[in-house]
Amino acid sequence: MVRSTNSRRPATLASLAAELGVSRTTVSNAYNRPDQLSPELRKRVLDTARRLGYPGPDPVARSLRTRKAGAVGLLLTENLSYAFRDPAAVGFLEGLALACEDADHGLLLIPANPEHEDVASVHSAGVDGFVVYSVPDDDPHLAAVMERPVPTVICDQPSLPEIDRVGIDDGAAIKDLARHLIELGHRKIGVVCMRLARTRNDGPASPERQSRANFHVQRARLTALSEAFAEVGVDWEQVPVIERFDHTTESGGSAAARLMELDPEITAIICTSDILALGALTEVRRQGRRVPQDITITGFDGIDDAERVELTTVRQPVLEKGRAAGRLLLDASESTGKPREVLLDTQLLTGSTAGSPRSVEERWFGP
Template identity: 40%
Template sequence: MSRNDTDRPPTLGDLAKAAGVSKGTASNVFNRPDIVRAEVRERVLEVARSINYAGPDPKGRLLGTGRVNAIGVATTEPLAYFFDDPFARILMKGIAEACDAEGLGVSLISASDEADLAWNMHSALVDGFVLFCLTGAQKLIAQSRERRLPFVALDFGDAGDTLSAISIDNIAASRRLARHLLDLGHRRFAVLAMDFDNEGVGRATMAQVEAAIYTTSRDRVIGTFRELEAAGIDTAGVPIFETTGEDATVGAALEEIFATGPAPTALIAQSDRIALLALDWLTARGIAVPGDVSLVGFDGVPEGEASDPPLTTMRQPIAELGRRAVRAIVERPTEIWRETLDTELVVRGSTAPPPPS
């Protein structure tokens, strides 16, 4: 053998030759062992061990069947996000439940770099994609289309009617959340927002909001401000702070909000994660919730119910989003469809009427 022959992994053909059987028989030992005589099967397996043959390449089998029996969940967030973020954990639970029910596996696909994302999505052995479009939606959509596999986006964004998506009405839900605070009597507000783009954090203008590439953050501000304006609030005086949902950026926003008076009596956080970080910051500085300032979140994660005080939030059906996305890939892979799921205002102990002036 040449050097190249000795360095390469042994193939099915090498195994068949070494065991003195046909390639078909060698293949059946691994794929259909019940039709191979026991003595032949044992001889082939013994030879396979002796030449370090690990078994048929799964990609070869896929070319024959056309199916992988796995769903890819793709995001431009770091891979750790699937495990660290409470929203992502519940979403993955719903996806996993639906995959279990269908006998499917799950492949996690993550990369923020465009070239890495393209490679990861093109090399993924999956039958379709669930696109976790928190950020980077257009990159995910473009790569999914190149693969020509069915995919479902977990956000409508600005894609029109050109793709299948399942989401909630972020504008309407944010209006209801703002209406709850208005009904309690609040007139001074501040918004702790999620990312609008990749440019940075800190105080944001409405022009930045309207130009946001991350539509969930944009729509939640739009819904909030529409309801405040309908109540006669001058939203030009309502500060918006972009955060990454991390402790440092939330803390920096609150430092600025409470350093310049008059302080808001209501804080609107665009996620429960941001709200819970804000609650920790306020508590550490002796700012009572809801005695000094009311606080609301968005998502309805279990951590919000367990906080002190329990968090008022807009609950969305996170796990159901995941379950329906998987079922759609399995049951109607060639259709383009849209679905909007309902949200629910959950009033708990973090909101109350504003303190006396």
């Protein structure tokens, strides 16, 4: 493929204009405002461009001048590749991509290694705005985004002053789930949650660590759980909460095992994500316990796999979250002054992994 004909340096708008003996403006207009020049001249410009291997106006130079990049940046908490492993994240991405597509914008995935303090990737992203998805509130990348003078939408993050936000009511959602379990009779429960801070902690999470968690979503869910169970007299201090840094089914499995080891009497394991719950389910069954007869397992998210195994969980509209975030960012009719907030509905999915706990006698002596 021939990319330039006679010069070693690639053709530019200026060289093309020189070749044609017209002004740069005219060449620019040939591409951007066809009505500003005669059809004949325009054709001549375009033909010469082809002959010289001129690929059209340089996007970066254009961006500099027009002050728009035609792209939206996405910052997420995890290694970039992780986003593609978690079905909930993929759903969010899909929704965001849809919104971008509608607005004819690109979607720039920004590498933000959580281990690195290096925020250069945020500084070097040529975008018209950012979507920040579920990043710990003390992440330097988040701070770097906030410094950039472009609109930003946050999702699954605590409110920030003057920043648009989309999310769900995590607390209300998981309270529905908790009340369902309470109605079924569960009082001795265990919890498996995702990472609460940027530092690794695979094991029990003290109430203090829970309430200081940097991941808003996890903190909100745990707090709501404690409140819901407090209503029926459960002392949250006594409820074992196992934290896992990696968000995988393996993590869910090992956490469930740990939980049952810590307190064999628990009748339900509440997981703060479906992925963790699926792992817990597998582990519990591997140990020969039946679900829900011997133990109840619940998740959160409502991913496809969860539905497939009839997990009792909360469905949240992940795709809609992404789409809403994108729309908020790209919608020109903003500038209302006040930051906007979109809260989406969730739905309790009563599957077949939650049931009434059997009494202790039953558990020992069989039904």
